[in-house]
Amino acid sequence: MPKRSDLEQKALQFIVNNGYDGVLQSELWRKLGASSREGSRVAIKLEGKGLIRREKELCSGRWTYRLYPKRFPASIDLIADCPCLMCADNARCSSWATISPQNCEKLTKWLLRIAEEENGALGDS
Numbered sequence: 001m002p003k004r005s006d007l008e009q010k011a012l013q014f015i016v017n018n019g020y021d022g023v024l025q026s027e028l029w030r031k032l033g034a035s036s037r038e039g040s041r042v043a044i045k046l047e048g049k050g051l052i053r054r055e056k057e058l059c060s061g062r063w064t065y066r067l068y069p070k071r072f073p074a075s076i077d078l079i080a081d082c083p084c085l086m087c088a089d090n091a092r093c094s095s096w097a098t099i100s101p102q103n104c105e106k107l108t109k110w111l112l113r114i115a116e117e118e119n120g121a122l123g124d125s
């Protein structure tokens with residue numbers, strides 16, 4: 001049987017890799033070769049650390065939990081289309097200047113689009 005800390009790390013990695021779809025607790029333990037008892041303990045521990053959330057789900061007539069990551073690792077893809085990267089005003093833009101992120105329409109639109117996509121993805125799960 002793997003050590004619990006190893007199991008926690010592997011479980012968290014698997015849950016994060018499944019993204020917004022989440023993963024059934026029973027499926028996860030099967031993949032990791034853990035018992036359901038050990039798996040439940042690990043899931044509760046990960047939830048207690050604020051790393052995942054568990055949602056009760058009826059699957060094939062039995063209640064189980066679907067596990068979702070609370071956070072995803074940062075990715076360069078997330079900012080690849082940030083308007084600041086190609087902005088002609090970038091060198092003159094700062095919080096204390098006339099051209100500022102605080103009043104930038106391009107940046108605000110981009111942030112709102114990301115927020116909408118994020119909310120849509122969370123709504124799908």
Ligand code: SF4
Nearest residue numbers: 084087090093101104
């Ligand atoms: S905040 Fe706006 S003005 Fe400033 S660099 Fe980004 S896109 Fe350009």
